[in-house]
Amino acid sequence: MRVPRPSRTQLGTGALVVAALAVGQVLEEQLPQGSDGGRLFERPVSMGQTIQMRTGDFTPRTVEGATTILRSIGSGIRSPGVVVVLSFDFVSRGESSSLRYGELRDGDGRVTVFGPSGERNDVSCEGGPVGIVVHCTAVVEADPETLPGSTMGLAGDELDPRFDDMAVVDLDISAADVEAWKRAVDLEVDVREVAGMG
Amino acid sequence: MRPKRVRQSWWRRERIAIVLLPVVLVAAVAATSSRVDEYWWQKGFHEQAPRDDRGVVSVDVDFDDGFLKYPIRADISLVSAERVTEVPGAYRAMRLPTGASLWEVRLGWKADPDVSLTGCSIALVDDDGNRYDIDPTSFDPGAVTSVQTCVPDDAPGPQPRPLSAEPPTSPPGAAERPASYETRAYVVVPEDVEPTAVRVWWLLPTYAELPLD
Numbered sequence: 001m002r003v004p005r006p007s008r009t010q011l012g013t014g015a016l017v018v019a020a021l022a023v024g025q026v027l028e029e030q031l032p033q034g035s036d037g038g039r040l041f042e043r044p045v046s047m048g049q050t051i052q053m054r055t056g057d058f059t060p061r062t063v064e065g066a067t068t069i070l071r072s073i074g075s076g077i078r079s080p081g082v083v084v085v086l087s088f089d090f091v092s093r094g095e096s097s098s099l100r101y102g103e104l105r106d107g108d109g110r111v112t113v114f115g116p117s118g119e120r121n122d123v124s125c126e127g128g129p130v131g132i133v134v135h136c137t138a139v140v141e142a143d144p145e146t147l148p149g150s151t152m153g154l155a156g157d158e159l160d161p162r163f164d165d166m167a168v169v170d171l172d173i174s175a176a177d178v179e180a181w182k183r184a185v186d187l188e189v190d191v192r193e194v195a196g197m198g
Numbered sequence: 199m200r201p202k203r204v205r206q207s208w209w210r211r212e213r214i215a216i217v218l219l220p221v222v223l224v225a226a227v228a229a230t231s232s233r234v235d236e237y238w239w240q241k242g243f244h245e246q247a248p249r250d251d252r253g254v255v256s257v258d259v260d261f262d263d264g265f266l267k268y269p270i271r272a273d274i275s276l277v278s279a280e281r282v283t284e285v286p287g288a289y290r291a292m293r294l295p296t297g298a299s300l301w302e303v304r305l306g307w308k309a310d311p312d313v314s315l316t317g318c319s320i321a322l323v324d325d326d327g328n329r330y331d332i333d334p335t336s337f338d339p340g341a342v343t344s345v346q347t348c349v350p351d352d353a354p355g356p357q358p359r360p361l362s363a364e365p366p367t368s369p370p371g372a373a374e375r376p377a378s379y380e381t382r383a384y385v386v387v388p389e390d391v392e393p394t395a396v397r398v399w400w401l402l403p404t405y406a407e408l409p410l411d
Binding site: 095096126128132 | 293294295296297298327328329330331333335336337338385386387388391
């Protein structure tokens, strides 16, 4: 039986189909899948350094800790571990924007996610006027032994932070800091304050 | 004798498909763009209300959240927008954030008293695209200021009731809203910023823009 010989056009069409399938396969394998596709754009930052996030300028100021804290708004916390308090400044750009998503990544690799709950763990940095500094805090309880080497992430939307910038603060907590915090009590925390309005 | 076969070029043979290809591409993109309206068009300032030669902006939109629908119709004009160091009726000095100034925006309104105008937002904008919203929590005026931004406090006119699909109604005992009136709003703006327009809106994408002279 004689096998029909394909024409140049048929060969070209076949080659294009194979090439399209190959490109599709490569894209399928290379592009991020599922939740990984919507991951945040992490912006590493150290204490005192300012970074530009999509919605404004972020500057972490200090990190403190204690076993009990007293908040300017809302209830205090008494913790069996320690309460970590990150103070930071945020200046909205373009329009008033907030930071309402937080996550503590401790030294053991565990992640504690928190938002503007107003309860124990809390970050509720409601946006101030554009161009005006707002002083804010993020408060989170943690196992003291896991704190050295930990970082804290802060981003905009607590319900759907995907696709946006997240500041990742190097908390630079030492074992000596942790030992001091385990003995510290009644740390006073200003929850949020527009600069000059305290 | 067999007729001579005329060989056509590929472009000529496929001419109909080539003409239809852009149409099909446009149709394919349109068919997958339903979220453009929901996630972009309705979330931004895309439809500016018309402004006449006298600077009066006529807003004529429907508030429609899929649950409640009512018309919003008003003529808005800018009376003044200026930096102030004191608010009328002040009983103590005002306090502002560090590096900020306070702007007073006075707007003139003409609207049918039966039309609901509550729930509006007012902001100042500058040439760099920054928007400075009203935020009563960011300063202390040292005086009692209006709760409502676009209607008189004592005669707000019809208002929608929370969690109700009933048409907006006036609060019991409230005076009828005048057909024309003036409002004052206060906006915190950084000291080194010169706003260029006042922006007023209810439900986006429609908004009114009143340039500052």
